[in-house]
Amino acid sequence: MRFSLLLGVAAALSAGAQPRIDNVLVRMVPPGSTSLVSARMDLVKATEFYKKLLEQRKLPQVEAFAKETGFDPRRDVRELLFASTPSGGVLLARGSFKFNAEPIEKTQAKLVRHGGYSIWSLETSGFCILDATLAAAGDTKSLEAALDEWTSGTHKAAQPLLALAKQIDPKTQFWGVSTGFANFLADNMPKAGGGGGRAGGNGGGIDFSKIFRGLADTWFQADFTTGFRADFHGNTATEPDAVNLRDTAKGLIGFGRLSVPENQPEMLKLWDGILVEQQAKSLTIRADIPQNLVDRLVQMLSAAQSGRGRGARGPDSPL
Secondary structure, X not given: OHHHHHHHHHHHHHHOOOOOOOOOHHHHOOOOOOEEEEEOHHHHOOOHHHHHHHHOOOOHHHHHHHHHHOOOHHHHEEEEEEEEEOOEEEEEEXXXXXXXXXXXXXXXXXXXXXXXXXXXXXXXXXEEEEEOOEEEEEEXXXXXXXXXXXXXXXXXXXXXXXXXXXXXXXXXXXXXXXXXXXXXXXXXXXXXXXXXXXXXXXOOOOOHHHHHHOOEEEEEEEEOOOOEEEEEEEEOOOHHHHHHHHHHHXXXXXXXXXXXXXXXXXXXXXXXXXXEEEEOOEEEEEEEEXXXXXXXXXXXXXXXXXXXXXXXXXXXXXX
16 A cells, blocks of 8 residues: 555656756746756766866856956856747846946946846846846846746746656756757758758758757756766657658768777767667657766867867867
8 A cells, every 4th residue: 555655656756757947047937938948057067077178168258257247157156047038038047146236337238227126238138136146147128027027926937848848857967948949950050952062061962950940849958977968859840850850860970980080999989879769750869978988078179179270180180
């Protein structure tokens, strides 16, 4: 009897599972949002991936923002939630914020009141420090909508998106869910016959835009605790679209394997850790890359970043 009861409770909990999300941030998601992307920065910053790839990298825009406001997102943020909206999007943050208005008063930013809150506005965007633990930034319309949602007391705008996130691990560090993310992909993918001619790498006659624009109800999750583990899932309008996208993804993985230098055979395991599955209209891409290969990938990315503008040299080429 007790065992049956425990099974029933477990089933009920798993059926309603959602990713872990700060209950304050979720109540600020503006109505009409088409996607959510969340980062548990307190957990991400503790990983080797973050420490080696991002922590020590100089980011001029972030450095300038920190200097002007006294608020450093890399240090002060515990959790981030980005909500995309028809007008752009808003980034919501929880952490420990000690805002200093004096430096920013010397810039061109204007202080604008919206309800009971102050927005520092610059052209069409702005940011607001609501209190010592809560901040928001984005285009003005989205930022104001987030503040209105926070003060309205309804707090239901995020629920349709969270309903699509039931398969996401509640303990994951980085996740996203969307009804419109595929449109962003489509707008930034090459189209068949577009630019560069037949030899210009146009996707081999596959219309990436058409395939990605057909995706709906996408979600992803990623974990950096030990190496890199990630899942991406999406649904297409038709089964042939799912087959095309599956074949395209497998083709890119195959090309990646062929591109591995002969003196780096261990990098083949990186591509072996990426799997593509398709069932009817559903497509899933999974990655499971061990820490040693993540370290190697970080080295390659860092080398590519430092070598930008020096021509088509590889990570092992002399400068």
